[in-house]
Amino acid sequence: MKINFKKPTLALTLTLTTASLCYTQQKKDSVTSKSREIETLALRGITDIAKDRKTPVAVSTLKEAHIVERLGNQEFPEILNTTPSVYTTKGGGGFGDSKLNIRGFNQENIAVMVNGMPVNDMETGSVYWSNWAGLSDVTSAMQVQRGLGSSKLAIASVGGTVNVLTRAADKKRGGKISVGLGNDGYVKNLFSYNTGKSEEGWSSSFLMSRTSGNMYADGTQFEANTYYFALGYQPNKKHDFQFTITGAPQWHNQRRFAIPIGTYLKYGKNGDPNRKYNSDWGYLNGREYSMAVNYYHKPVMSLNWDWSIDDRSKINTIVYASFGRGGGTNMPSNAKVGGQDLRNFRNPETGLYDLDALYQANKNSTPEQGNIIRNVSINSHDWYGVISSFNHKINHNLNLTVGIDGRYYYGYHYQLVSDLLGASGYIDHQNLNTPHNLVSQTFQAEPSWNPFGGKINKVKDRIGYSNDGKVIWYGGFSQLEYSTSKISAFIQGSLSNQGFQRIDNFIKDGVTKSKNGEIMHTKTDFKYHMGFNVKAGLNYNINRQHNIFGNIGYYQKQPFFNAVYRSNENIVSKDLTNEKILGAELGYGFRSKLININANLYRTSWDDRYMRRTNIRQGDTNVYAEINNLNEIHQGAEIDANYQITPFLSLNGMFSIGDWYYKGNARALLFNKDSNEPVNYPDSNSNEATLYLDKVKVGESAQTTAAIGLTLKPLKDLSFDTNWRSVNNLYAKLDPHSFMNPEYNAVGALKLPSFNLFDAGLSYKFNINEKQYFTMRANVYNVFDKIYIAESNTNTKKTLKDFKDTPSATAQKQLDDYNANPNNFYQGIDISNQVIFGYGRTWAATIAFNF
Structure with a gap:
């Protein structure tokens, strides 16, 4: 070939x-x-x-x-x-x-x-x-x-x-300037330059860019600045050093919650939903003001040292550090002012917050009477790590790699007052050490260019919660690889130990009790948990065109931090266990001068999974669910190919089909997002329920996808491309409320309507000389402005055909009355479901000058 x-x-x-x-x-x-x-x-x-x-x-x-x-x-x-x-x-x-x-x-x-x-x-x-x-x-x-x-x-x-x-520091010498424009005021400017490698072995690469504008949804202004610097030094053939630092201070207004379909329709036109509708913002003194602002600055620094000891041995080492500073704003869901909650300050005509009215209500109310404010949840961290591996070529066919992986992480989590919105102060009741803490200090929701500061050390300024998390990780890995012109095979394994510690500044040390009556301390001991994985694989090249491969692996994966300390308490979970993952795969490849094809089959089982499901609405309360003993099966087939039809025309495509479902039942507990107090299920005296999930489809990702792309190059420096993508068998996220009743198990997850999207692009390159040239590019996404649901946060179904068994007479009457009104459905979906619509037609254009 x-x-x-x-x-x-x-x-x-x-x-x-x-x-x-x-x-x-x-x-x-x-x-x-x-x-x-x-x-x-x-x-x-x-x-x-x-x-x-x-x-x-x-x-x-x-x-x-x-x-x-x-x-x-x-x-x-x-x-x-x-x-x-x-x-x-x-x-x-x-x-x-x-x-x-x-x-x-x-x-x-x-x-x-x-x-x-x-x-x-x-x-x-x-x-x-x-x-x-x-x-x-x-x-x-x-x-x-x-x-x-x-x-x-x-x-x-x-x-x-x-x-x-x-980018590597030793990219060839040259630079680039580009300007990009897009829908809704999108603007991007970029400059980069590479020095190339000097005779002494030094090299560097530098880039800066700024991006700003609005996203497709209303009320989503943003600004992001990017910087990147790489410095390389290769004193001889044995040693190579590469230092990089990159970061992107940014802030952006969000659309945080999925919205009921009925609300999109209410503010839409001609029966179509308003896909741009965003319920998290309004106008304050005539200016756009978002209640959901995310801001962050996370510079990452790394030093790579590659040491070629001799022709058979080398050591690769990475030392890195990351310092994240920032958070996101929100509003306490149970806050009220003058007996009114946030819903009372929404304009019925536009669906936006009437923030001027809220400002005046706060001004007329004292902190003791209650206020609605904008808070900010800080999620900052310090992270250090080192990865080092030794590679030795045992002989012509065998390679051995052994290495270490160490990490240390300290996370800072607390809430502050971002904006009092006219109030003189805010009384917080969550700090058990100061149960009626009056806070008047506010903090701007904007990123700091200083990544090493930013922590608020005054606990009295914090509201809602104040806890830190420490994670220590250390482990080792090894791999033995066998390779010939026909066969390549490997077997590898790794072992890691994670330690978790939680510090809660709002706990009265030795006095505060957990929900189960256990005494808690401000600082827990480290809880260590071992994990490992073993993997093996083999590839066989039948000839220059055909090859087949297979791999199999088993993981015992440590649970995440919130599975160790559940319900945001300083108590180690009694159900703590490793998650078990078993995966296997078979594949085939075909290579020729004109056609390349890849195909594979896979199956992955995942047992003892813990999930914290957030952003769940139960009435007017924002709750989260802790789901235990989840077991899943993910299996399917995939194929992708490309075909060079002529020197000027090429075709590519892919198709994948999956069968992803839950196995057996699980257990879910509900808690209030703001107070962490247990929340009982509707018509129940308990916050705990069994979820009847056996054979229910896993949601949030399309189980069947396909794409076909075409690229046409009528001239050397002119190209046109288009791509069609099909999405099918897309299901809603796991919603605990939908699977509490065993007779509804056969209903399964809510299946969203399938959709097809078309994108197109045009490129042109104008050469000045061998080293200087302009490139121009234009893209249009969702060319035909297709209206589609990209994801659903709920599984609400209210049609009789969805149920395997006939419900009670009372329930059946309610369902008959509901189904009698066709306005309760949109494309066959109950309009009470909380969804996110995909973007409509958008575009972007860029012109760049390389020198």
């Missing part, structure tokens, strides 16, 4: 195929400089990059050119939406609030790595993409390994691993 990498064909920039990897078994002179960069990064040991026809995992790779060209003003994870078994959404629609799912697993259980550093939050596993606002600007390549993946670390790659490689 021969692929001409010098032609900018779709086979090179395609996200759907592993054939685009630089590790194809081709002639060395066919590898582009960009592929060499990816190879160099992999050889440096920065991260575990899967190799085509060698590493036995399902993988897709995107390179810098594809990301720059196709991303536009989309969210960074959305570039993966045409990858098999990947489903991303924009979340509520705020800048950087996107969500990523792979094979039905949400991003808390997907390992996200940047240059070999794990970035999932060490307490919750969360990935906040707004913290990485400029990551797309500095990415050289991104690889998605679906399933347990090839990483040697003991990371939470239940659904997959996303490896992001950033």
Whole structure:
């Protein structure tokens, strides 16, 4: 097989195929400089990059050119939406609030790595993409390994691993200036420059950008600034040092909660929902004012040292640190002023908050009488880590790798008053040491450029809650790899120990009791928990065209922090246990001059899972659920391919189908989000219920997806591309209220309507000389302005056909009365369901000058 990498064909920039990897078994002179960069990064040991026809995992790779060209003003994870078994959404629609799912697993259980550093939050596993606002600007390549993946670390790659490689300091000399525009006032300016490598071995790379405007939803203004600096030094062939620092101070107004379909329809026109409606904002003194503002600054620094001891041995070491400062604003859901709660201050005509009226009501009320304020929940951290591995080539076929992974994390969590909104003060009742604490100090919801400060040491200024979390992680890993021209195989394992400690400044030490009557202390002892994983895989190259592979792995994964200390109490859970994951995969690959195909089958079982389900509404109360003993099965098939029809026309596509469901029943407890007090289920005297989930579909991610893309290059420097994507078998999130009754078990999860989306793009390159040129790019997303539901927070069903058995006569009458009104449904979905609609038609355009 021969692929001409010098032609900018779709086979090179395609996200759907592993054939685009630089590790194809081709002639060395066919590898582009960009592929060499990816190879160099992999050889440096920065991260575990899967190799085509060698590493036995399902993988897709995107390179810098594809990301720059196709991303536009989309969210960074959305570039993966045409990858098999990947489903991303924009979340509520705020800048950087996107969500990523792979094979039905949400991003808390997907390992996200940047240059070999794990970035999932060490307490919750969360990935906040707004913290990485400029990551797309500095990415050289991104690889998605679906399933347990090839990483040697003991990371939470239940659904997959996303490896992001950033720009290297020794990129060739040159610079770039770009300006981008988009819908709703989107503006992006960028400047970057690379010095290239000097004769003494020094090199550097620098980038700055600013992005601002509004997102598609109303009331979602934002501003983000990105900086990146890399410094490299290679004194000789044995040693290579790379230092990088990157950060993106940002603030953005959010649409925090899913909204009932009926509300979207109420503020829509001609029977169509108002997809832009946002219930979290209004006008104060004539200016946009959001009750939900997120702000953060999370600089990450790393030093990579690669030491080639001799021709057979090398050591790769990464030392890194991260200092996150910021949080998000909200309002206490049980707050009232003058006997009125927040609902009384909403304009019935526009659906927006009447903040001027709220301001006046607060001004006329004393703190003792009650006020409605805007608070801010701080979620800051200090994080340090080191990863070091020793690689030894035992002989021509065998390689051994052993290494260590150590991390220390300290998280700061507390609430402050962000805005008194006209009140003279706010009385907080949550601090048991000061049960009637009058707070008048306010703190601005905006990011600080100083990442080392920012902690408020005065506990008296805190409201709601004030707790810290410590996580200590240390472990080791090893891998033995066997490789020939025909066969490559590996067996690897890792062992890790995590220690958790919780500090609650609002607890009266030795006096305060838990909900079960146990005495609590301000600071707990460390609770340590061991975990491990074992993986093995084999790839066999039948000939130059065909290869087959398989892998199997078993994890015992430590639970997250909130599973150790449940209900936000300083008591170690009695149900604490490791989560068990067993995964297996079979795959096939075909390579030819014109066509590349990948196909694979997979099955993953996940037992003893703990889930904290947040943002649940029960009447007027915001509650969260603690769900225990969840068991899941995720299985399916995937195929992706690309076809170079002519030198000017290429076609690519993918299809994935999954069967993801819960196995057996689970147990769920409800608690008030603001007070952490137990909340009884409707028509129940208990906050605990059995969830009848056996065979219920796992929601939040589409189980069947397909895509077809076409790229046409009528001229050397002109290209046009279009992509069709189909989403089917998308179910609502797990809602405890919907599965309490065993006779409703057969109802299953709420299935959302299928949808199809079309995107299109146009690129043109104008050359001045060999080193200087302009590039112009325009993208249109959702070309036909399709109205679709991207996710649902609830599982409400009220049609008789949904029930296996006939309910009671009273219930049947209620259902008959409800079904008699067709206005209660939208596209067959009960309009009381709380959903997020996808964006309508959006666009972005960029012009860049490279020199």
